[in-house]
Amino acid sequence: MLAASGQPAEALPVLRTACRTWHELDAPYDAARVRLLLARVYRSLGDEEAAYREEAAARATFDRLGAADGSAAPDRSDRRSAGGGRTDGLTEREVEVLALVARGHTNRQIATSLAISEKTVARHLANIFTKLGVGSRTEAAGYAFRIGLMDAERHG
Numbered sequence: 001m002l003a004a005s006g007q008p009a010e011a012l013p014v015l016r017t018a019c020r021t022w023h024e025l026d027a028p029y030d031a032a033r034v035r036l037l038l039a040r041v042y043r044s045l046g047d048e049e050a051a052y053r054e055e056a057a058a059r060a061t062f063d064r065l066g067a068a069d070g071s072a073a074p075d076r077s078d079r080r081s082a083g084g085g086r087t088d089g090l091t092e093r094e095v096e097v098l099a100l101v102a103r104g105h106t107n108r109q110i111a112t113s114l115a116i117s118e119k120t121v122a123r124h125l126a127n128i129f130t131k132l133g134v135g136s137r138t139e140a141a142g143y144a145f146r147i148g149l150m151d152a153e154r155h156g
Contacts, residue, residue, distance in 0.1 A: 008041045025120060031129045032061035035139070042083050065127075066091050072120060090155050097124040102144035 001133045015038045022031035035058035042051035090098065093114075107121045114121075125137070134140050144150055 004147060009046045012045075013040050014037070025126075026123050027126050028061050029065055029121075032058040032065075033130070035061075060142060080106055094124050094128050096132070098123060098140060098144050099149055101125070101128075102141040102150055104141075 008074050015034055019031050019034040019038065022034060024027075035054045039051040039054040039058065042048075042054060067101075096114060097110055098115060105113065107118050107125070110116075110121045111118045128140055129135060132140060134143060
């Protein structure tokens with residue numbers, strides 16, 4: 001909000017803290033989104049080199065994750081799960097996590113089922129929530145049902 005309200009210098013330390021926090025939480029997608037905001041702030045302050053550095057780091061993270069950055073509104077209608085439902089930029093692993101959430105599994109159950117840590121499950125959920133624009137497991141599960149992910153699993 002500080003950057004949007006014409007206070008980029010005040011926004012800079014807040015965004016740096018947010019980026020560091022997302023890194024500490026092992027949430028690379030969210031950290032990369034903040035890096036895009038940092039790039040805009042640096043650019044508005046006339047620091048093109050810092051803006052380029054932040055933007056390049058963010059893009060590299062999105063590429064590594066196989067994720068869209070959400071800065072544009074791409075046509076995601078061609079992004080589908082193996083069962084044919086839309087996945088809106090989710091990775092294959094995130095689709096697996098989403099399906100288990102929709103079945104009512106806890107983070108611990110998901111971690112055990114997929115042989116990953118609970119921290120990794122939490123990171124996947126944070127990425128799923130961000131990519132889908134939802135704020136809860138219930139909303140994410142509703143999305144899974146709306147796109148037919150659960151139907152595809154039953155018939156797949």
